[in-house]
């Protein structure tokens with residue numbers, strides 16, 4: 001798709017490193033017809049566009065007031081079919097939550113009508129929260145999984161879409177008939193996704209064993225082979241909940257650890273996204289690092305279904321690659337901004353038991369939400385920041401200056417800027433007090449994929 005050359009003018013903020021923001025107060029970024037960043041000027045005032053390349057006629061998009069452009073968020077772990085259950089978990093923990101809430105809902109995706117309604121909603125909603133890339137679990141239904149890929153493509157969200165595999169410890173009405181059937185159906189989804197996006201420009205498949213308790217050793221081994229054969233990304237869960245960890249020890253007594261179960265199956269590779277990792281042992285951390293598998297930290301979910309507190313500082317110190325996941329609907333919100341905030345709070349709870357060095361900073365949580373997430377899904381060369389050659393996957397964030405807002409209902413969103421705040425402080429206020437009302441517009445690969453009704457590009 002060819003786009004209009006566009007120049008974005010105003011404040012740009014991104015993560016320079018894990019601990020530092022790069023703040024450019026008056027910048028200018030040119031995005032070409034293919035949606036890639038063609039130039040970055042750090043001072044727009046008095047500067048001319050690059051000559052002779054048609055930039056004089058380009059469309060201009062300016063940031064408003066106290067707002068800024070920020071890289072799009074990357075949700076490294078989200079269950080698309082569970083979206084209707086967001087906020088429903090009562091007092092359950094993982095294993096009874098799955099049986100009570102999750103399996104019955106996922107099973108209803110045998111209906112394409114159900115799938116169309118829910119998948120359209122979850123993709124629209126995550127885009128409205130600034131999520132430009134999502135790593136989705138679907139269900140075990142081939143047509144509905146393929147439909148999720150179609151919907152991501154037509155709505156313009158960058159996505160990994162995985163058909164869920166499980167051959168035990170799930171209800172009879174919702175499990176794979178056999179290992180052969182699971183591999184055949186997974187292969188069908190992989191081929192379909194590759195047929196609609198042969199270069200994986202936007203959509204890619206992901207091999208998805210649900211988690212070790214609901215997959216036999218044979219199933220895990222077969223999916224390890226499929227991973228090797230297809231070169232896809234892979235995703236699963238690990239060490240989320242103490243009872244689940246115990247179950248894995250009972251089901252795989254011959255394995256040294258939960259991580260070793262995946263390693264033996266050929267699944268613990270640099271392509272693997274491991275959700276949760278709350279109760280890892282030191283040996284598992286070393287093994288995961290050695291295999292270069294990635295971690296999706298899902299703090300809201302870990303609190304909601306009482307799974308535990310992941311020790312993210314220890315993982316970062318050990319050199320693991322970490323991103324953030326909403327884990328809808330273990331997590332109650334489809335917002336990665338909310339996960340950045342929850343990650344800060346969970347790290348403070350860890351600090352109360354293990355010392356203050358466990359605390360994450362706002363800068364670190366935003367790094368996990370953008371550049372960290374990009375590394376987790378293997379797209380760090382294409383997304384996560386504003387370098388020349390990267391895709392324009394970005395969000396325009398609007399903040400209200402309180403003097404300008406005569407009435408509360410004229411505010412852009414909940415963040416209130418009194419004018420004396422530094423740029424760093426504005427960002428801190430956004431993370432702690434902002435929400436999707438502050439997300440004015442969102443682009444993926446240069447295409448406008450979401451905007452507020454009054455946004456005029």
Ligand SMILES: O=c1[nH]c(=O)c2nc[nH]c2[nH]1
Pocket residue numbers: 079094098102210211237240301327330
């Ligand atoms: O948070 C989670 N959500 C799920 O759907 C799931 N399945 C296995 N383990 C899981 N954990």
